[in-house]
Amino acid sequence: MYDEILLPVDGSPAAEQAMPHVFDLAERFDATVHVLFVVNTTRDSAGVVGGTVLDTLEREGRRVVDEVEARGERRGIETHGVVRRGAPHDAILDYATEHGVEVIVMATHGRTGVERVLLGSVTERVVRAAPVPVLTVRAAE
Template sequence: MYDELLLPADGSPAVEAALPHALGLAELYDATIHVLYVADTDRDSLSVIGGEVYDALEQEGISVVDELVERIEARGIDCIGTVAQGGPREGIIEYVEENDIDAVVMATHGRHGVERLLLGSVTEHVVRTSPVPVLTVRVTE
């Protein structure tokens, strides 16, 4: 039923609320977890350091994904980590469609505070537009 699960990660503590649910489903269904970090290209994140172009969001994404993949694989669960660029809303849905994802597990909010209020929640968008079931996990302060 659920062979491929997607766990979007944005580097916020909210992913910690969704992670146990993704792990539980993966263990129950012997599923692979895909960890996806979308480096938001709508935000300015490029710097030049020592003549090299450095994308802070992409580097953060690599760190976040690597840490989660390591934790998931330590539980004996197959895991694929990906850092993509683009808008998080569209990037998550695109990843679902291109990777035959069976379900998405994500928190109800991340770290975008006022921006979330002004532009709308990434989770809300995914729930409304996802072609697969979305398990949302409420994060309390």
């Protein structure tokens, strides 16, 4: 059913909680897991400060991606990891399209009300625009 699964990660505890679901799906369907970390370069992010900050964020992203890849590989799951720059929701959707991803698995923080409006929700934007199913995993507090 699923051959290509995308797991966007950001190093947060919430993203960590999506991993068991991704790995279980991958094992069940003998699927490849694509691990994607996006360095947010939109005008509202810290990334616009300059090259040094972006380089630091990319190194941190690579560390997170490498760790997830290693966990998947220890379970015998083929993984591919990448770090990209851009608006997170756009980068996730673009990657999914470019790589023939059949399902995206993402954590959601469960924000509501003003907090959600002010902070926005990458997961919500992906759910609304994704050309494939999106499995959301609500993060425990």
